[in-house]
Amino acid sequence: MSKAPMLIGLPGAVLTAEDKERLTRINPWGVILFARNYENTVQIKKLIREIKELIGQDTEIALDHEGGRVVRFPEALPELPAPRLFGEENDPKKMYEYSKRAAEALSDWGITINLAPVVDIFMETSHKRMLDRCFGGNPELVATMAKAFIKGMHDGGVKATAKHFPGIGPAAHDTHERGTVINMTKEEMSNQLWHPFRETIAAGVDAVMITHGTYTHLDPDLPATLSRKIITDILRNEFGFKGLILSDDLEMGAIEKHYNIEQAVEMSMSGGCDIACICLDVKSQDRGFDTLCNLK
Numbered sequence: 001m002s003k004a005p006m007l008i009g010l011p012g013a014v015l016t017a018e019d020k021e022r023l024t025r026i027n028p029w030g031v032i033l034f035a036r037n038y039e040n041t042v043q044i045k046k047l048i049r050e051i052k053e054l055i056g057q058d059t060e061i062a063l064d065h066e067g068g069r070v071v072r073f074p075e076a077l078p079e080l081p082a083p084r085l086f087g088e089e090n091d092p093k094k095m096y097e098y099s100k101r102a103a104e105a106l107s108d109w110g111i112t113i114n115l116a117p118v119v120d121i122f123m124e125t126s127h128k129r130m131l132d133r134c135f136g137g138n139p140e141l142v143a144t145m146a147k148a149f150i151k152g153m154h155d156g157g158v159k160a161t162a163k164h165f166p167g168i169g170p171a172a173h174d175t176h177e178r179g180t181v182i183n184m185t186k187e188e189m190s191n192q193l194w195h196p197f198r199e200t201i202a203a204g205v206d207a208v209m210i211t212h213g214t215y216t217h218l219d220p221d222l223p224a225t226l227s228r229k230i231i232t233d234i235l236r237n238e239f240g241f242k243g244l245i246l247s248d249d250l251e252m253g254a255i256e257k258h259y260n261i262e263q264a265v266e267m268s269m270s271g272g273c274d275i276a277c278i279c280l281d282v283k284s285q286d287r288g289f290d291t292l293c294n295l296k
Helices: 017-026 041-055 083-089 092-109 139-155 186-192 195-202 228-238 261-271 282-295
Strands: 004-009 028-033 060-063 159-165 207-210 244-247 276-278
Touching: 004 017, 004 282, 017 028, 017 041, 017 282, 028 041, 041 060, 041 092, 083 092, 083 139, 092 139, 139 159, 139 195, 159 195, 207 228, 228 244, 228 261, 244 276, 261 276, 261 282, 276 282
Parallel strands: 004 028, 004 276, 028 060, 159 207, 207 244
Antiparallel strands: none
């Protein structure tokens, strides 16, 4: 059975009978881990091993391991400071060393893909939650640090993901909570937001994650995650990106308040996403899977 193009989360730290049934039935491309899935190092390794034994060694095990505030298991992994601090030091070698050390630990656990680095540009209008998640406000600096992060991940045995295309830096609102509108022209975005994406794609980043922001000069009608104009026409065709394209979590407020999960899955896939991310609600995962089956 081929794998469903989904990245899904698990409710807890052990696989219940219901979890095993769902994983076997959906057979997702990947499983993403969060703090709720962790008790200790022995337990998390066992959980990852059981997932792969159940649905295949080729199952991707994903994690948001950006550094700083976005580290799911800080007490069990090597220190990885916030991207902002690395940007302020502007030391790519140090970034590489920290990233490689982190990747080696993640790989030892069985984690295969990191949903990082953030390559967004921090701007005056940026939401405050992006301050420590961004390397900074200079596109060249962000590109340099992101490439060092990616090389460290690769040399440590873990895939990397550039996010959040086409650039959430200008957004004043957090897409976890609500929709956000970006009014920059395409030329402005190309000049200010897209250099790190181009550079990380050229450096061999494995995946790109699409944001839920709405970009009035690219597609005024749809958030980027659901927009063929942005995902296929720009990222695939103009940028020439040949790797995996992931949606951001389709349960986030920017999507959930306007689209049901069936619409979100269908539109993200028809727009050009390769993987639909549904990280929390198991019923939404079931409904998303049924939608994908009906698309075939």
